[in-house]
Amino acid sequence: MKNWKRFTAIVAAGAMALTMAACGGSSSGNTDNTDASSAAQASSAGEAAAPGQAWYIGGIGPTTGGAASYGLAVKNGIQLAVDEINAAGGINGYPIEYAFQDDEHNAEKSVNAYNALKDWGMQLLIGTVTSTPCVAVEAEAEADNMFLLTPSGTSVDAISGANAFRLCFSDPNQGVGAAQYIGEHNLAKKIAVIYDSSDVYSSGIYEKFAETAKEENLEIVCAEAFTAQSNKDFTTQVQKAADAGAELVFLPIYYTEASLILQQCAAMDYAPLFFGCDGLDGLLGVENFDTSLAEGVMLLTPYAANSDDPLSVAFTDAYKAAFNNETPIQFAADAYDCVYAVKQAIEKAGATPDMSVSDLCEALKTAMTEITFAGVTGEITWEADGEPNKTPKAVIIENGSYKML
Amino acid sequence: MGKLKNSMRKITKKNLMTYICLAIGFVIIQSCSAGGLLTFQIKGLLVPVCIYIICAVALNLVVGISGELSLGHAGFLCLGAYGAAIFSKITNGLIPDPIRFLLALIIGAAVGALFGFLIGIPVLRLNGDYLAIVTLAFCQIIQNLLNVFYIGVDKHGLHVAMQDPTKLELEEGGQVIVKGAQGITGTPKDANFIIGIILVFITLFIVLNLIDSRTGRAIMAIRDNRIAAESIGIDVTKHKLLAFTISAGLVGMAGALYSHNLATLTVAKFDYNTSILILVFVVLGGIGNIRGSIIATVILYVLPELLRGLQTYRMLIYAIVLIVIMLFSWAPGAIAFRQRIMERLKNRGKGVQ
Numbered sequence: 001m002k003n004w005k006r007f008t009a010i011v012a013a014g015a016m017a018l019t020m021a022a023c024g025g026s027s028s029g030n031t032d033n034t035d036a037s038s039a040a041q042a043s044s045a046g047e048a049a050a051p052g053q054a055w056y057i058g059g060i061g062p063t064t065g066g067a068a069s070y071g072l073a074v075k076n077g078i079q080l081a082v083d084e085i086n087a088a089g090g091i092n093g094y095p096i097e098y099a100f101q102d103d104e105h106n107a108e109k110s111v112n113a114y115n116a117l118k119d120w121g122m123q124l125l126i127g128t129v130t131s132t133p134c135v136a137v138e139a140e141a142e143a144d145n146m147f148l149l150t151p152s153g154t155s156v157d158a159i160s161g162a163n164a165f166r167l168c169f170s171d172p173n174q175g176v177g178a179a180q181y182i183g184e185h186n187l188a189k190k191i192a193v194i195y196d197s198s199d200v201y202s203s204g205i206y207e208k209f210a211e212t213a214k215e216e217n218l219e220i221v222c223a224e225a226f227t228a229q230s231n232k233d234f235t236t237q238v239q240k241a242a243d244a245g246a247e248l249v250f251l252p253i254y255y256t257e258a259s260l261i262l263q264q265c266a267a268m269d270y271a272p273l274f275f276g277c278d279g280l281d282g283l284l285g286v287e288n289f290d291t292s293l294a295e296g297v298m299l300l301t302p303y304a305a306n307s308d309d310p311l312s313v314a315f316t317d318a319y320k321a322a323f324n325n326e327t328p329i330q331f332a333a334d335a336y337d338c339v340y341a342v343k344q345a346i347e348k349a350g351a352t353p354d355m356s357v358s359d360l361c362e363a364l365k366t367a368m369t370e371i372t373f374a375g376v377t378g379e380i381t382w383e384a385d386g387e388p389n390k391t392p393k394a395v396i397i398e399n400g401s402y403k404m405l
Numbered sequence: 406m407g408k409l410k411n412s413m414r415k416i417t418k419k420n421l422m423t424y425i426c427l428a429i430g431f432v433i434i435q436s437c438s439a440g441g442l443l444t445f446q447i448k449g450l451l452v453p454v455c456i457y458i459i460c461a462v463a464l465n466l467v468v469g470i471s472g473e474l475s476l477g478h479a480g481f482l483c484l485g486a487y488g489a490a491i492f493s494k495i496t497n498g499l500i501p502d503p504i505r506f507l508l509a510l511i512i513g514a515a516v517g518a519l520f521g522f523l524i525g526i527p528v529l530r531l532n533g534d535y536l537a538i539v540t541l542a543f544c545q546i547i548q549n550l551l552n553v554f555y556i557g558v559d560k561h562g563l564h565v566a567m568q569d570p571t572k573l574e575l576e577e578g579g580q581v582i583v584k585g586a587q588g589i590t591g592t593p594k595d596a597n598f599i600i601g602i603i604l605v606f607i608t609l610f611i612v613l614n615l616i617d618s619r620t621g622r623a624i625m626a627i628r629d630n631r632i633a634a635e636s637i638g639i640d641v642t643k644h645k646l647l648a649f650t651i652s653a654g655l656v657g658m659a660g661a662l663y664s665h666n667l668a669t670l671t672v673a674k675f676d677y678n679t680s681i682l683i684l685v686f687v688v689l690g691g692i693g694n695i696r697g698s699i700i701a702t703v704i705l706y707v708l709p710e711l712l713r714g715l716q717t718y719r720m721l722i723y724a725i726v727l728i729v730i731m732l733f734s735w736a737p738g739a740i741a742f743r744q745r746i747m748e749r750l751k752n753r754g755k756g757v758q
Contacts, residue, residue, distance in 0.1 A: 064720060101713060107669050108453060112710050115449035132671050135590050139668030143594075157590040157669070198552045198673060200587045207570070227549060228673060 051121050052354035055096045057082070057342070058122035059335075060113045060137060061129030062105040066256075069282055070331045074129045074151055075100045076323050077335030084318070091343045094353050097121075103128060107136035114140055122146070123357055124364070126338045129331065131155035131171075131200050138164050145358040147365070149342060151334035152278075155200050159386040163361050165368050166386055167334050167341065167377065168302070171201055174277045175208030177392035178250065178300055181275075183216030187298075188273055190221045192246030194237045194261060196253050197225035205252035205277055221246050226257070234261045238268060248273040255283040262293045274298065281330040284400060297397045302377035303333035304395045304402035315376045330377075337375035344371050420613045423696045427609070431602050438598075446710065448598075452666045454706050455601030456659045459608045461686040461698040463655035466612050468684070469693030470621065471648040472628030473529070476680050477540030480547040481517040481653045483675035485660025487551060487583070488516035490592045490670055494582045495558055497593055506595040510604070510661045517657015522650045529645040532631065536649075544680055551672045556583040588671035589664070596666040604662060608655050612695060615651065624648050689730045701730065 059078050061071030082098045090096060099120050101113035110133030117125070124147040128134040134153030141148045142161030150158055150166045154174065159166050169177065182188065191213065196202035206223070213220055221244035224237035238261065241249055249265075249272050251258050258280050265271065276299040283299075284291050305316050305327045315336055319328040328336075342364070349367035351360055365384075373380045380390045395402040434451065437443050460478060467475045489509035496505050520543075528539045555566040559579030566572035570581050583589055615621045624644045626634040635641055664670045690701030708726060712719035733739050 063717065102717075107667055107671070107674065111667065112446065112449055112453075113713070115445040116710070116713050118445040132588075132669055132673070135669035136667045139591075139594065155587065157587075160591065196586075198548070198586045200671065203586045211571075227552060228676075229545060229549070 054094055055091055055346070055353050056121045056123045057096055057098050057339070058114075058117035058120065058125050058127070059098070059100040060103050060110055060117065060125065060127035060133070061100070063100070063102040065104045065106075067105040067130055067254075069285070069329070070152065071102070071105075071129050073329050073331040074127070074335040076319070076326075077151070077328065077332035078126055078339055080315075080319055080322050080332075081336045081339035083322070085339065085343060091346050092350070092352060096339075103130075103133050105130050105133065107133045109133075110137050111140055113137075118144070123353065123360055124342065125149070126151060126335065126342065128153055131158050134158035135160070145361045147342075147357075147361040149338050149368075151338045152331050154278075155204055162365060162384070162386075164386050165382055165388075167338050167380065167388060168278065169300075169390075169392065170387060171204030172208040173387075174300060174392075175205040175210075175252065176212045178205070178252070178275065178277060179209050179212035179216050179218065181300065181392065181394055182248065182250075183213075183218055187275065188218075188246075188248035190219050190245055190247050191250055192221055192241035192244060192248070192272070193223040193250045194234065194241065194253070195223070195225055195251075196227065196231065196257065198227035198229070199253070201279060202253050209250065209252065231257050232260065234264050235268070237261075238264050238270060241272070242268065242270040246272055248275055251276040251280065254279040255281065255286060258283055258297075259286040259289045259294075262297070263289070266293050276300070278302070278330055284397070285329070291400050294397045295399075298394055298405065299397075300392050300394050301330045301402070302390070302393055303328075303330045304393075304404050305329075306401050307404050309376075311374070311376050333376045337373070337377050337380075340375055341368075341371070341373045341380070344373055416617055420617070423609065423613070423699075424606070426696070427602075427605065427699065434598070446713075450707055450710055451598040452596050452601045452662065454703055455598065455605050456663050456666070457683065457686060457702045457706055458605050458699050459659040459662075460656050460683045461690065461702045462605075462608050462612055462695055463652040463659070464683050465687045465690075465693065465695055465698045466615070466648055466652045466655075468687050469691075469695075470616055470628065471624050471645055473645065473649065474534060474537040475540045475649075475652075476537050476677070476684070477542075477544035478652075478656050478683050479675040479677070479679035480540070480544035481521060481656040482660040482663065482679065483544075483547055483551065483672055484520055485513035485517040485657025486664035486670055486675075487589070487660075488657070489513035489661030490589045490664035491556065491582055493592055493595075493665065494580075494589065502593070502595060506593075506600075506665060509595075509665065510658055513661025513664075514654045514658035517660065518650050518654030521653020521657075522646065524653075525646040525649045529649060530642050541677070541680075544675070544677060548672045548676060551583075551588075552586045554583055555581065555585055557581040586671065586673070588669065590669050592664050592668065592670060594665060594668065596662050601662060604658060608658075609695065611651065611655065615648070616695075620644060620647065685727070689727065689734060691734050697734070704730070 059075060061074045062068050063071045063075060078098060082096045085091060086095050099117060101116055103110035103113045110128050114137045125141060126149055128137050128150060129152050131153050134150050135155065135157045138148060138158060138161055142163050145163055148164040152168050153166060154168055154171045156170055156172065193206055195206040210220060222240050224240055226237065251261065251274060258276060274297040278301050280299040281301050283294050303312065315333060316328060319332060345364050345367040348371050349363035351363045368382045369384050378390045380388045382388055394405045396405055460482060464475065464478050467473050489512050492512045493505060493509045524539060524543055528536050553567050555570050555573055557564045557573040557575045557579055559576040564573040564575060570584060573581065623639045626639060627641050627644055631641060686702040686705060687698050690697030709719055709723045712722055
């Protein structure tokens with residue numbers, strides 16, 4: 001009898017839940033822009049321009065946690081470009097409102113950040129900074145048909161939808177680019193690779209690098225993996241590379257691990273050439289790292305702080321002036337270019353901020369493929385699939401700074 | 406009605422309260438959502454909150470009721486998520502979506518339960534903290550293993566490789582489903598709040614009824630005194646294994662929900678920190694207190710998101726909140742204070758009647 005009462009109570013609760021579910025279902029498709037703009041009106045920024053009278057540009061990236069230096073660089077890069085554009089009269093006569101949200105390099109948090117920005121009234125997104133979160137956010141953005149331009153989300157799936165574009169090279173393209181560069185410039189024949197098999201970025205580059213290396217007649221004498229759980233001691237990997245007689249060690253990894261590898265190589269008196277991708281950007285800023293060890297390291301990066309290209313010089317000086325004399329890394333340059341690319345596309349499309357998110361995305365989608373953008377990171381055109389066309393650039397570290405090769 | 410209430414057992418009343426509180430919360434959120442009052446941010450948080458509630462309640466069954474420590478529940482979450490996502494990727498378009506998602510949930514639960522069972526067989530025979538160590542190792546092994554797995558599908562069926570996708574030797578038109586560290590992308594987004602809340606109710610129903618059943622009493626008896634429980638003929642291993650398997654199964658189901666909520670699924674997410682996060686929900690909500698787990702999960706998951714306005718200070722505040730909740734639920738002074746308040750409320754209630 002008692003069980004029976006309990007059962008009825010639960011069934012009653014369940015039935016209630018189901019009826020409510022039916023009621024709630026009808027409104028779930030309501031994702032148009034109206035609540036977003038009303039939320040934006042209510043948002044705290046007192047001096048903010050009214051929706052429809054300004055461009056609401058959002059940014060997402062890690063400003064805390066392990067990948068924070070990338071997120072902060074992107075945040076600052078966008079800020080710098082936005083301030084410049086606003087000072088020069090905005091885009092098509094409308095100023096830019098800009099908000100940046102932290103995602104801790106976590107896909108789940110990144111989607112939360114995206115939703116928070118939608119509440120703020122975001123019309124287009126510059127982000128996200130890192131790949132895995134970008135895949136998750138892109139799925140949401142595609143569903144909302146929100147324009148997305150990632151400065152540095154390199155994985156292939158990061159721009160799966162038609163609404164998404166990227167400014168940097170994709171992982172496979174970096175792998176191909178690196179192998180071709182090594183082959184064409186005859187840097188070495190025997191190559192060792194040390195990569196992070198638990199990391200999307202690293203394993204993505206390695207796969208394509210290995211394929212292209214074959215075509216370039218490069219011999220990969222050893223490919224040693226590590227994982228995020230074992231990224232402190234690399235003596236085994238370095239020893240194997242040395243034993244295999246590798247003349248060049250390819251490091252498609254991030255700079256933290258690379259700094260350890262360089263230290264451990266030096267301790268073992270093993271001095272091959274080192275070649276990396278854009279993940280090595282930031283190597284010179286690692287705390288307690290003897291930067292003389294990084295001398296001669298080559299990396300693919302679209303931007304070098306001391307290049308004499310007039311656009312780069314102007315950007316570097318402006319960035320240093322705005323952010324405590326800090327030297328910008330490539331991520332900041334990418335982000336800075338993103339804003340100007342968006343500006344050019346908006347001007348090309350002749351869009352206005354009172355357009356709905358979806359209409360704006362449609363207009364920009366077409367405009368992006370039509371523009372030729374000349375920025376700090378080079379001259380870029382875009383394909384309809386969102387991939388950029390530009391020439392890879394390599395730099396070498398000399399006397400503690402980058403030098404274009 | 407009053408008579409019915411009085412004749413109900415105390416536990417039944419308590420459980421019913423939990424269900425009703427949850428149902429009321431659900432109704433409020435749904436009506437706000439229907440009225441357009443919810444921000445996108447809150448809407449986006451609803452499903453993850455459901456996922457973590459299920460995990461916390463399930464982990465509480467192991468930690469609070471069975472008295473064993475598991476540090477590897479993220480591993481079961483991961484396996485459930487992978488199992489369900491692989492199934493959905495293969496059958497997407499072949500089976501109607503609702504049925505496919507239902508099957509994916511069941512598969513997630515089954516995969517979680519299976520691995521929970523396999524791990525439990527040797528470990529739960531032992532006495533002591535072995536489960537904590539083994540589950541911790543299990544979580545690491547799962548991460549490292551799934552990182553090197555490449556799974557593809559073509560006309561001939563499944564292909565598995567452990568080096569790189571070219572080793573899959575897929576035929577023309579084949580599809581790579583699991584790409585090593587890059588995980589699974591593009592799982593259909595089927596999860597929504599209603600399904601999430603139904604799964605929370607199912608979880609609660611299973612866990613609360615298990616606790617109140619004869620089996621549940623046996624499990625708690627083992628927790629309180631293993632030797633005494635054995636002496637009256639309770640099969641220790643069987644009962645512990647039952648609790649652990651159910652818990653792993655429920656977490657696996659939550660994993661299925663997880664993988665159908667985000668477009669990307671990588672193992673890097675399911676590390677030691679995620680296991681600890683779930684454990685934090687359980688410990689701060691009160692070990693063995695199911696309702697507490699739910700409340701702690703909601704507060705601790707939603708709070709850092711709502712504090713986004715404070716920018717970089719939010720992590721600082723989150724840490725302070727953790728400490729305050731810990732003191733509130735565990736410090737002897739706070740417990741006595743809470744009891745005094747409850748007593749007073751009860752007395753006042755009686756006075757009014």
